[in-house]
Amino acid sequence: MFLSETAIRRPIFTVMAMTALVLFGYLGYRSLGVNRFPDVDFPTVTVSTVLPGASPEVVESAVTDVIENELSAIEGVKHITSASRLGVSTVTVEFELERDIDIAAQDVRAKVSAVAGQLPRDAEPPTVDKLDISAQPIMWIALMGPDPQSVGEYARWTLRPRLQTVEGVGNILLGGYREREVRIWVDRGRLEAHDLTAGEFVQALQEQNVEVPGGNLESGARETIVKIQGEVPSVEEFGGLVVAYRDGAPIRVRDVARVEDGLEPARGAARYNQQTTIGLGIAPRSGANAVAVAEGVHERLEELERTLPESMDLQIAFDGSESIERSIADAQYELLYGAFFAIVIVLLFLRSWRSTVIIALAIPTSIIGTFGFMSAFDFTLNTFTVLALALAVGIVIDDAIVVLENVYRHMEEGRDPREAASVGTDEIALAIIATTFSLAAVFLPVAFMRGIVGRFLFEFGVTVAVAILLSLLVALTLTPMLSSRFLRHVETRRNPAYAKIGQSLDWIEARYKVGLDWALEHRGLTMGIAGIAIVVGLVFFVLLPKELTPQVDESAFVIASEAPVQASLAYTNEKQEALEEIVAGVPEIQGFFSAIGLWGGANQGFMFVRIDEPGERDRSQEEVMNDLRGRLAQVPGVNAYVSSMGSAFTAGGDGEPFQYLIQGPDLEALRDHSETLMARLREEVPGLVDMRTDMRLQKPEVRVEMDRDKAAAMGIDVSNIADVINVLIGSQEATIYKEGGHRYDVRVRVEEGQRNQPADITELAARTEDGGLVRLGNVVSLSEGTGINVINRRDRQRAIKIVGNLEGSSLGEAVGAADRIADETLPDGYSTAVTGASETFQETFQSLLFAIFLAAVITYMLLASQFESMVHPFTIMGAVPLAAIGALGLLLVTGMSLNLYSFIGLVLLVGLVVKNSILLVDYTNQLRARGMERDEAIRRAGPVRLRPILMTTLTIIFGVSPIALGFSEGAELRQPMAVAVIGGLTTSTLLTLIVIPVLYTLMDDGVAWAGRRIGAIRRHGWRGAWTPAHPEP
Known part of the structure; x- marks a missing residue:
């Protein structure tokens, strides 16, 4: 082969080229950033609009519906979700991933600007923001x-x-x-006694606290700016401001109110x-x-x-x-340990330090070189790229092993090292090119998967593919060049220290020959056993629990708490303190940050909890969380939900894995259906815990209704009444106070003791048309009731979301049960959908199954092109289903699930098991091309390729074994992938060495039979070809 011949003839050039690759990689490594996850843009835009004082129903009809109607016409919209709360509308637009998020955000801004004139007059201008998880x-x-x-x-x-x-x-x-806030507490009685209304008081404050430019003074060549200092210089002086005159006497702020330099409510x-x-x-x-x-x-x-x-x-x-640092560092240690174990396997098989060093050089050359391409592609060191490199450690030496093993075989036949390197590399080049490209090709579907998970896996797929392709370059250049210079004849391999290893390998080879002979003589039984293995693998697939990602021990979790919807801040605070007392008593707790009312209503709280690192505690994070669930449930008057930190693959929102929507027109009915569904789920899926919905219908409210006839007779309109209530009950920003270069709000509100009860509203006074004061009780009536806290919609339909955590049950089991129960209980006009992690779970599994199928198709196309055969690729790929029993079986035995990472392991297996089959089939074809009879070629090719197949398989297995052992932080994510690879390679290798030769003969017989039939048809016609009068030639 030209490439390897050039490398052998020009060793200095080869060394310099490889050194340049390593230098390029080292410089790239130094510039790589470090993050937990790849930098991914979630195609999500939010539109927030404030309509002060409006109920959720009014917000929904006057704001949310108008904005949703306009945004639904934008190209590439996947989902529109909205939440209409008291005074606030939030509309979230999720776009298809193919849309450029910046252009999509511009489209949203344009649509929102176009519809702004249709919003209520009191609505504030909507704000548009892109979601940025980073x-x-x-x-x-x-x-x-x-x-x-x-x-x-x-x-x-x-x-x-x-x-x-x-x-x-x-x-x-x-x-x-x-x-900080200047708060002016108005006494309602004193305000009325001085014949003042709230509006007049606020207006007077605004007029008394101003800074007005006074123009310029010009004197010859000099100009002076005149500034009128009308601002209040200190908080204390607010009390002396005059707000009105009565009978010629000034009424000051201190006469009707008290001034406080304090904090906002x-x-x-x-x-x-x-x-x-x-x-x-x-x-x-x-x-x-x-x-x-x-x-x-x-x-x-x-x-x-x-x-x-x-x-x-x-x-x-x-x-x-x-x-992040610990997880990345631990993954890098796994990479180093994997490399060490792989090198040890090579040494045990080849029993030569020289050959081991030659092969081992493929690891740093390929891995370090990959860093350079990662930097060029603007990748970072993150969970997925480090996982890719750790996975590649056992793979990048495969090609070098195959090349060097073949070189050794030719040296054993009497060739000198230089000739053996040339002939051996040329003989195996086609096979390793086919194996490497087929392996790299299986990652292309992963790198270009649809869905948000595909965006995260893009860097993973490209990184693995680059490392594998670089290993091919090393195997075809550096490995043969070093072999031609440094290998010695086989006497060095007969060191007494390696005698037992050699005897063991010879024994394995002898037993393999016996097994191969038996399989070739009992082809039907052999294929029957293989068929049973495939069926067992399908059973394992059904039995395995399915989820998006495994539970990870991050030494941190969150506790969400919720008091009754009508609870005050003081009540919620009391309950939160009781929860904190329990959390503080858990021995594994390092610290916790607790908050109430900051990112939700006054009845909601959360705690971010840190616990000791895994090596410093006896219990797992899940055990600590389960223990806390039981303890926190004993606190009356509050519900506490213990959850993990959430998935990286969902765009904000709830962190619970189970998220299920019920959609329909009536809110009361939605609530009833959700309660029915949750009750059934609690019975049928006991591992689904912490279930609750996002809708509350018990929010207490006071409705102020005006007697329009009386109000009209007195000259009072709705806006006057609203202003009075808003100023004294709701608190209104009256003016600004400046100090030290900072600006602080000055707010006016009635004294706390005069606004505790709904009846206090009727005691407020408003100005009539004739200049008098009248209590609001004369023109309004009050009614108390309950209102909706929030109205959620998805794709313009009202919806209620059920969320929950999983404890001993899989996400697939929970979603399946919910779908079945909903089919049994929901009437016409109501539908269901999954969202959040549940939706990502469904989309991801569909994409991964398609990725495996596409990987198989691409692999077939490459093999067909390499071997110029439409049949042999099927023979080679016959090993793929044989890997399923081992991969799925080992996952089941170890108690793991079928998730994103184990699926990646299955995709990888498609390429890995094909590599072994290619080595076997390619050499069989070479022997037949030299004139050897088919069965004799198979019996020769199997033992010759046994050692390189075992070596490459064991180096990969031991290379990923540190990941499978799961001792590092975040290993729960990586473990399923490594376990799937180990299980799949173990069974596929054992079965491939026996089944593929048998399948090869069957396919060959089938091709021969088809050829004879086609020949007969050509000679005798379709009917004549099948009659006894024209026997087969």
Whole structure:
């Protein structure tokens, strides 16, 4: 072969080329970023619109429906989901992955701008944002101190600005932060006694606190700006502002209200390890290196701690970069251990240090060279690319093993090393090109899978393919060149230390010859056994639990809590503290960040919990979570749901794996159907826990209804009444106070004791047309009831979502049960759908099954092209189903599931088992081409190819064994893939060495029979060819 001949003839050129490849890879490695996952754009855009004070029903009809109707016409829309809450509409548009997200976002903005004129007059302009999962916080910092106001000010104006200057830092969230606010508490009785309304009071404040430009003064060549200082210089002076005159006497703010320099009203709280705190969530910029960002933040915190006020304490509550670094480092160690084990296997088989070193050089050359291409493709070191490299370790030496083994065989036949390297490489070149390209080809469907999972797997597929193709280059250049220079004759292999190994291999070869002879004499029975094995594999497929991804021990999880929907913040806080007390008593707990009301209603809370690393605790994360579920359930008046951190493959939302939608027109009916479904699921799928829905119909509300006739007679309209209620009950921003370069809201609200009960609304006063005051009780009536907390829709239909966690049951089992129950119970007009992780699960399994099919088709096409045969590719690919029994069986025995990662292992097996078959069939064809009879060629080819097949198989098995053992962090994700590869290779290799030769003879007989029939048809016609009068020649 020209390439290998050139490498042998020009060793310096070959060494320099390989050195350049390694240097290119090293430089690429230094520039690679480190992240947990690849940088993937979720094709999702959100539109948020605020309509102050509007009920969910009004928001749905006046805002959500209008926006959804306009957005549904945009090209490439996959789903439109919406949530209509009190005063807020959120519409989320998920696009097909083929659409460019930036162009799609522009289309959304254009449509929203076009429809803005149809929204209510009071609606604020809608905001449009792209979803960026990389912008989620990777760190949470807890700042604690005795004075909430000073802690908040320090976090807002000192810590956050300093941290935002760290390279790569994007947004910084403030959890538990309450903005400083000047609060003016109005006494309702004193306001009325001085003949003032709320609107007049607010208007007077605005007029008394202004900064007005006064123009310019010109004097000759000099110009001076005149500025009228009308702003209030200090908080105390707000009390002296005049808001009205009565009988010539000024009425000041202090006469009707009190002024407080405080914080905005509490709608939430945050604590770290049961201490009140301000949480700072550090989110990296899109595309930034998460680990580098975290390192920069740590360095900046060390600087800030030197100037931190003595009364304050600063702690890192959570650092996601630590688990990223550990996971990547552990995967790299798995790569090194796998390489070591693979090299040991080579040494045991070849019993030569020289040959082992020659083969071992393929690993660093191929792997390091791959780093250069990863950098060129703008990839990062992440879970998937490191997994690809760890997987490739046992594969990249396969070609070198086959080449060197063949070179050795020719040396044993008497050729010198240089001639053996040339002839041996040329003889095996076609086979290894076919095997390598077929193996690389199976990853193309994975790299270009549809769905969001396909985007994550793109870097994985390309990285594996590049490493494999580079290994082919090494095997055809560096390996033969080194073999021609450094190999010695076989006497070196007869070292007494290796005698027993050699005897064992000879014994295996002898037993194999006996088995092969028996199989060739009992072809029908052999194929029958193979058929039974395939059927058993199908049974294993049915029995295996199915899920999107395995549960991972991340040493962290979340606890969501929910009090009754009408619960106040104080009630929820009391219950959250009771939950925190239980969590704090768990021995494995390192720390926890707790919050209520910050990212939900006043009745909702969550805890982010960190536990000891796996090596430092006796119980698994799942056992700790299950224990907490039981303990937290004992707290009355609140529901607590313990969940893992969630999947990377879902665009935000709930982290629970089970997410199921019921859609229909009536909200009450949706609630009833969801309760029925959940009750049945609890009975039939006990492993489905923490189930709840996202709809609440018991939110208490007070409806203010106006007597329009009375109001008209008094000259009061609806807007006047709404203004009065909004100012004194809802709190209105009246003006701005400036201090130290910062701006703070000044808000007016009635005293707390005068706005506790619904009846207090009727005591408020409004100005009549004749200038008098009248209590609202004269023109309005109140009614109390319950209202809808949120109205959710999907694809313009009202929907209710059921979510839950899995404890001992698979996602496939839960979804299947839900579908069956829904078919039995839902009436016409109501439908179901999966969403979130459940939807990704279904889409991914469909894509993976298609990827396996496509990999098989591509492999067939390559083999047909290589062998110029339409038949032999079927013979070669006959080994693929033989791998199923081992892969699926070992997954079942080890208690693992059929998931994304085990499916990747199955895809890989398509290429790996074909490699062994190619070696066997290709050499058989070569022997027959030299004139050897078919059965004799098979009996010769099997033993000759036995050792390289065993070597390549064992190097792959031992190369991935560190992954299968699962000792590292995040190994739960990688284990199923390695287990599938080990099981599949074990059974397929044992069966391939026996079944493929038999299948080869059967296919060959079939081709011969078909050829004879076709010849007879040509000679005697269709009918004559099948009559006894014309026997076969």
